Amino acid sequence: MSGKNLSTVSLFSGCGGLDLGFVREGFDIIWANELLKDACDTYELNIGKHIVHNDILEIDLDEIPKADLVIGGPPCQGFSGIGLRKPDDERSELVWNFFDVIDKVQPRIFVFENVIGLKSARLPLLAEDGTPLLDKNGKAKKSEKKVIDELIEKFEDLGYDNLEVLVLNAANYGVPQRRRRVFIIGNKLGITFGSPVETHSETGSATTQKWVSSFDAISDFGPPVDGAPDEGIAMYSKAPDCEYQKLMRDKETKVKHHTVPYVSPSEKKIIPYIKQGGNYMDVPDEEATKRILGFKESGGRTTTYGRLHPEKPTYTINTHFNRINIGQNIHYAEDRIITLREGLRFQSFPDSYEIMSSTKRNYYLQIGNAVPPLLAQAIARMIKSKID
Secondary structure, eight states: OOSTTOEEEEESOTTSHHHHHHHHTTOEEEEEEESOHHHHHHHHHHTOTTEEESOGGGSOGGGSOOOSEEEEOOOGGGGGGTTOOOTTOHHHHHHHHHHHHHHHHOOSEEEEEEEGGGGTOEEEOBOTTSOBOBOTTSOBOEEEEEHHHHHHHHHHHTTOOEEEEEEEEGGGGTOSEEOEEEEEEEESSOOOOOOOOOOEESSOOSSSEEOOOHHHHHTTBOOOBOSOTTSOOEEBSSOOOSHHHHHHHTTOSEESSOBOOOOOHHHHHHGGGOOTTOOGGGSOTTTOOHHHHHHHHHOOOTTTTOBOOTTSOEEOOOTTTTOSSSSSOBOSSSSSBOOHHHHHHHTTOOTTOOOOOSSHHHHHHHHHHSOOHHHHHHHHHHHHHHHO
């Protein structure tokens, strides 16, 4: 068995970030599935026509081909109900469906990806009839058992005894973003994969490069253009002056999706007060909104109303990076929100990658939900090397 051309099935594929990393390492993705039509269009344009647009709950499992590897991660909202298999709880059913596909396809290896909160999430306490017990506020009471322990038990029930739980920071693999994710990797080959070899670290070392900074990530872009995300072509402002820019640009001479998101007049007044690497705390009280004053009083929320620091990676790119009040989305040197193309750069998508979308919202959903391709590629490279 060789890592080259390993047949792969992809679930919850999104716009293709996880898949792109595996394709780059020679894995053969023979079947993929995604519910969002715009994401399917993006995937088909950039990766291939093997993606099926349909609700995974409605797909006949017999339609999914046998494969050596299954990759993907169901939406995290469903983990609160992992202990239940209720036909009227679609979120919970998505999680169970992942197990159904693994059971049907019987891959030799699987890669299960999700948010860092999975590590600490706990299962609900259940009544005798199997329904969650609620507290006085109507929220489900939590048991002492963690969701991730339940997942591991389910995978073991399917015959995967070689299970590894990895917590990986995308910044340690050349992505200009401090994005931590959980990966569960299981196999029936008796292999211990371990973590991918880190290529970067915060300060750099004898064996690693320094984290890719926000400046290195996007400083070669020229001025953003006006118009809709799929309108207008922007030019680069200079030749690439670091390895990351060379990698992202490849042979591109111009870029799409480099358009300025809308910012309200009240938000435009706030942005100049926020320093590099700063947040809502930099806004003077006399200029602050009630929301910001409330944040100041309660504390926390490091990245709320955040501005990038040119010498550091950004924090997690989320599905609302067109807003200043959710995430570190203000340009480090210009008083504006980062563009879609800059968001793609922070996710490590190459400049040739185009996003197809019928709505403005779905551009940001696709990019923010994606697994950074460079992180995915590090995992794929590790799997291939151990198999070979």
